[in-house]
Amino acid sequence: MPTARERSDTLLIHADRGPGDDRALAPPIHASVTYAAGDAREFAEMATRARHPRFYARYGNPTHERAARLVAQLEGAETALLTASGMGAISAVLLGLLGAGDRAVAQTSHYMGTTQLFTELLPRFGVQVELVDQADTAALVAAIGRGARLVMVETPSNPTMTLTDLRTVAEAARAAGAVSVADNTFACPLNQQPLAHGIDLVVHSATKYLGGHHDLIAGVVAGSEALVERIWRGTIALGSTLGAFDAWLLLRGLRTLSLRVARANENALAVARHLEAHPAIEAVHYPGLESHPQHALARAQMSGFGGVLSVRVRGDYARTERFVSRLRLFTQAVSLGGIESLAVHAAAMVAGTLDDAQMRAAGIAPNLVRLACGIEAAEDLLADLDQALAA
Numbered sequence: 001m002p003t004a005r006e007r008s009d010t011l012l013i014h015a016d017r018g019p020g021d022d023r024a025l026a027p028p029i030h031a032s033v034t035y036a037a038g039d040a041r042e043f044a045e046m047a048t049r050a051r052h053p054r055f056y057a058r059y060g061n062p063t064h065e066r067a068a069r070l071v072a073q074l075e076g077a078e079t080a081l082l083t084a085s086g087m088g089a090i091s092a093v094l095l096g097l098l099g100a101g102d103r104a105v106a107q108t109s110h111y112m113g114t115t116q117l118f119t120e121l122l123p124r125f126g127v128q129v130e131l132v133d134q135a136d137t138a139a140l141v142a143a144i145g146r147g148a149r150l151v152m153v154e155t156p157s158n159p160t161m162t163l164t165d166l167r168t169v170a171e172a173a174r175a176a177g178a179v180s181v182a183d184n185t186f187a188c189p190l191n192q193q194p195l196a197h198g199i200d201l202v203v204h205s206a207t208k209y210l211g212g213h214h215d216l217i218a219g220v221v222a223g224s225e226a227l228v229e230r231i232w233r234g235t236i237a238l239g240s241t242l243g244a245f246d247a248w249l250l251l252r253g254l255r256t257l258s259l260r261v262a263r264a265n266e267n268a269l270a271v272a273r274h275l276e277a278h279p280a281i282e283a284v285h286y287p288g289l290e291s292h293p294q295h296a297l298a299r300a301q302m303s304g305f306g307g308v309l310s311v312r313v314r315g316d317y318a319r320t321e322r323f324v325s326r327l328r329l330f331t332q333a334v335s336l337g338g339i340e341s342l343a344v345h346a347a348a349m350v351a352g353t354l355d356d357a358q359m360r361a362a363g364i365a366p367n368l369v370r371l372a373c374g375i376e377a378a379e380d381l382l383a384d385l386d387q388a389l390a391a
């Protein structure tokens, strides 16, 4: 097995292989729901409900274990847990660690499902929630200092690729005795390792970069053995278990993560620079651009700037809609982090759920478009954007 010093490219190919493997290079899919015990004493040990990959498949299985080991290594975590979706990971963390009377701090701008957990679900169970502007580090620190049990951050986040200062949040959480959690989906561990900045737990929608092919819904929680064990106890009761075949697909997707992410990073930077100079574009939001208001923070806490950016088209809602509809290589579809480039007209996406004032509060201008770059050739993506803007 490679040492911790080996590069992530190598870890992704080898870190899950062990002496127990048979001679197959491709890992097996462990479809079995249940596992035989050798004798009564072993059965009693298996049934103690400690985390065990060979007991009953809702508790985990050997295919999960291999994919989880890869993500744990990439994040620099002791261990990781797979879940049936990114929301399955986030809900397991929040429901596993928070209880009635606890205070939780989160951002005003989170993934929509996460916002729903903080504003609708957790308050019903007696958790007090304070939402803070992620770019206002002093306000975040102050909110954590008011007795928080848990703080959740997401960086970069939708829709304007705003960052949260991971190190400062982690220090404030430590001082307050709060658990800090970072959603690392947009950056992915090759561009940003929140645990290295002192954050306690990382969650992922593995549906995005980790899976990488728009063919799989999965989630990951990574952190210390003690915290992940507590969260795992929650997942076996909540039932957000990933299927064995999907764990295998995730493992297969992970093998090429470093190649895909390197290309997506390059493509996003090329698109950001190109559109920043384009007369039909009003603004570009990308942490890798010198013009991003938090570019210095991006350089300090990210090693790459990711494949996602957003732009404001010069013009109104209708003009923006025409631009998105005319794109040929960028497909108009939600999600990100896969091999295909995708575009989302942000205002169109929330038109059914937010009114104009709520849209403005969420930073969603009528001309805002999110571009998630895939792994196509940059020249072709630029040409596609140019033809759609020219029309």
Ligand SMILES: *Cc1c(COP(=O)(O)O)cnc(C)c1O
Pocket (backbone or CB within 6 Å): 085, 086, 087, 088, 111, 113, 154, 183, 185, 186, 204, 205, 206, 207, 208, 217, 218, 219
């Ligand atoms: C997609 C996404 C989620 C939710 O993940 P699912 O796999 O769809 O459940 C959570 N956080 C972020 C940042 C996401 O992009």
